[in-house]
Amino acid sequence: MHPQISAPQAGACPLCGMDLVERGAMGGGGDAVRLGPDAAALAGVVTAPAVCRAVEFELPLFGRVELDASTVRSITVTVPGRIERLFVDSVGMEVNVDDHLYELYSPGLLSAQAELLSTAERFTRAAAGEAGFILENSERAYTSSRTKLRLWGLSEEQVDEIERSGEASDRVEFRSQFAGTVVEHGAYVGDYVHSAGELMRLADLSHLWVVLEAYERDLPFLRYGQAIEFEVDALPGQVFTGTISLIEPTVDRVSRTAAVRVHVLDPERVLKPGMYVRSRALVALDREGHARGPDLTGKWISPMHPEIVADGPGQCSVCGMDLVPAQELGLVGGGEGTPLVVPTSAVLTTGRRALVYVHEQDGDASLYRPREVRLGPQAGDSYVILEGLVEGEQVAVQGAFRLDSEMQIAGGHGLLSLPSESIDREPSRVDRGMDGPMDPARVVDPGHGSPLRHAELWTDYLRASAALAADDGEGARAAFEALATDARAAQAPDDLEAAQLGVIAGASARAAGASAIADQRAVFDEVSEAALSLIELAGNRGAATLRVAFCPMAFDNRGARWIQGPDGPLANPYFGASMLRCGVIEREVTRP
Known part of the structure; x- marks a missing residue:
């Protein structure tokens, strides 16, 4: 019961009073458990080799659905006035280009229309009289008046209609230059609005972001372009997919998380901004246990909108910027090779220490020696081994707990009875879940x-x-x-x-x-x-x-x-x- 207790002769354990047993009497040696073929079969010990192979695992992440900021458009007032009518008056309404939005009473617009009619009349008279200098000045004034109204939000057709009718109106209807769904609304009939005041915001809800919170210990397993699967409570059983388009370069000082942005296409608009998301990042590992990113060799990416990826040079479909090679952005894949793995059942761990039992043949008998290993991440039913084993070594994948019990009963150093040089060992980075021992x-x-x-x-x-x-x-x-x-x-x-x-x-x-x-x-x-x-x-x-x-x-x-x-x-x-x-x-x- 207390294998750390040993004595040169028979006696009782000073801790529990049980009789001491002879070292090795139960089949163990000082540093190994020795079993014959029949004993190994009765103990249910099964071995398998440590192998290098491709492994993947799922990293759980949580987050929320958000608007794609690149699709958000603000509807602002370009001239002071009072809102007389609102045609779009609530969140959720769909707006198309050239739909009427609101009607505004504005003395400034009334003056600008009168100015247009006056300059148009002077330009018409000057053109008929063919006076060179006067014609040039009249044309300049007329063009300036039209431009002012266009900059204040009137369409070309509206400006033409003012000229055709020959009348200035103190109420002008404004139309939308964008399409989208109203996601914010803050204006009411009768409000007096100032220039640059925001009335509402539109967004394209078929393009969304899922913003996940990744703890700093999880960041090494995330890469640009990595596939993400996620679910929402509103649609149980339905799995959505997206790819990581941005990992924010800073970590929040309080929550210790970094935002991970996933670009999602939702043409059916079943996802709603604000929904809670449970997601899984699909992580493939290289030989060092690091995440392997997608192969972007030869791909071209938009620096401003990294979700835009093309097979050759061109322009970003969102902002028109020239695409650049993925190599210039440091986004070309991850490491190479495959990691060394063993089944999870082969590893015994206390949370601070992990070991496996390595099989060696000794004539007809089998020796099982405990060996401490440094673990990488768990990938499904396998552990990545960073140190302590080499490919091809046989380890016990069944019966490891029995071997460890035998080792401790025999007075050897098992999982819970550390060698003296290991008692004060600080937990590894993997054990602690942080970047090294605490200072x-x-x-x-x-x-x-x-x-x-x-x-x-x-x-x-x-x-x-x-x-x-x-x-x-x-x-x-x-x-x-x-x-x-x-x-x-x-x-x-x-x-x-x-x-x-x-x-x-x-x-x-x-x-x-x-x-x-x-x-x-x-x-x-x-x-x-x-x-x-x-x-x-x-x-x-x-x-x-x-x-x-x-x-x-x-x-x-x-x-x-x-x-x-x-x-x-x-x-x-x-x-x-x-x-x-x-x-x-x-x-x-x-x-x-």
């Missing part, structure tokens, strides 16, 4: 007056955890709403704590908006990691002792941590009733 100089003294002293945040976090463990989606939603409010209200003393509070607030809000408990559990993992980072920064400022728990089987054996209260049995929020007690309590964090 001790950045840890904030928990006694400095952190606003985390209030217990509401931890109380609502524990409510959310308990609700998920009880498979209570509605209870979890209410707890997440409260938790998001708590995190927004907290006043952090520095940017480090503010960043984690921002993650908790944003992720909790998304969890509150999720309709399925599986989505809530996926986001709860993000909330928990941010909460644990908060404890590392400021200590436990809750009302009681907190316990850090870990489940190695969550999320297809990737593993996940969470925080529990001081009392009661372990309650797994990631599985609920199906595996309520799966996991272990790693440590306790007491209130200082």
Whole structure:
């Protein structure tokens, strides 16, 4: 039970009182488990080679539908006046080019029309008299009067009609120069409007953006042109597709996310701006475990509208700019080669450390040696191995837990009994989900007056955890709403704590908006990691002792941590009733 305890002779374990067993008596050596053919078959140990092959995985992202800003057009007033009639008076109306929009009373327009009639009459007389200098000046004045009315928004036909009728009107009808759907409206009959005042906005709703929020740890797996699939609650079962057209170059200091823009064509107009989106980025990996972008070699792209891609030189269909080679924008694919992978069942992990059991043949017997590996991302039912294995090595893909138990019983170094040189090893970048070990100089003294002293945040976090463990989606939603409010209200003393509070607030809000408990559990993992980072920064400022728990089987054996209260049995929020007690309590964090 406690393989770290050893003695030169038989005796009892000082921790639990059990009899000590002879090292190797259960089939293990100091650094390997030795099994004969029959024993291996009884233990159910199956091996498979580590192989290099193409792998893909899905990266979940959340976001919302937004207007394509390049299609938005403002309808503005070009001359001061009073609105007498509104022909387009509400959001949602469809507008075509040359549709009438509004009728305006304007003394300035009345004067401009009178000026046009006067200059037209002088120009006509001068042309009949063939007076050279007078004709030239009259023509210039006449042209200027027509141009003024055109710049004020009247059409060529309207200006011609004023000349034909010979009368100036104090009420003029204005027509649309654009087509689209009214998405904003702020004018009413009787309003007095000033020059450049905005009356309404139009947009083309068949071209939309889906703006996703990607955490900084996910950014290495996203590339321009990458395929995205997404769903909305309003249309269950219907899957939409788009491609990434822009990854914003900055990360929000509070939420720690960068906006990822996906260009979507929606000719049937079933998507509505503001809809909540659950999406999956399809990620293909190269030999280093990095995302492989689409092959854009030889393609030409618009610098201003990167969703415009062509096979050769030309002009952007949106803005008319010359297209440039994809190489000039640094958008040509990703790395090369295929990654080294093993099945997920071959990897044992504590969240901080991962190992596999490597098979070696020793005569008729088999040796299984534990070897620590550095994991890349999980791709479906496989893990990418960045360090620790070479292609062709055989690893145990079934029975690894039995081998690890045998190793620990025999006093060897298994998953939970680290060699002395590994006890203080910092978790890798992949383990921690951040860009390296935390700098001790950045840890904030928990006694400095952190606003985390209030217990509401931890109380609502524990409510959310308990609700998920009880498979209570509605209870979890209410707890997440409260938790998001708590995190927004907290006043952090520095940017480090503010960043984690921002993650908790944003992720909790998304969890509150999720309709399925599986989505809530996926986001709860993000909330928990941010909460644990908060404890590392400021200590436990809750009302009681907190316990850090870990489940190695969550999320297809990737593993996940969470925080529990001081009392009661372990309650797994990631599985609920199906595996309520799966996991272990790693440590306790007491209130200082």
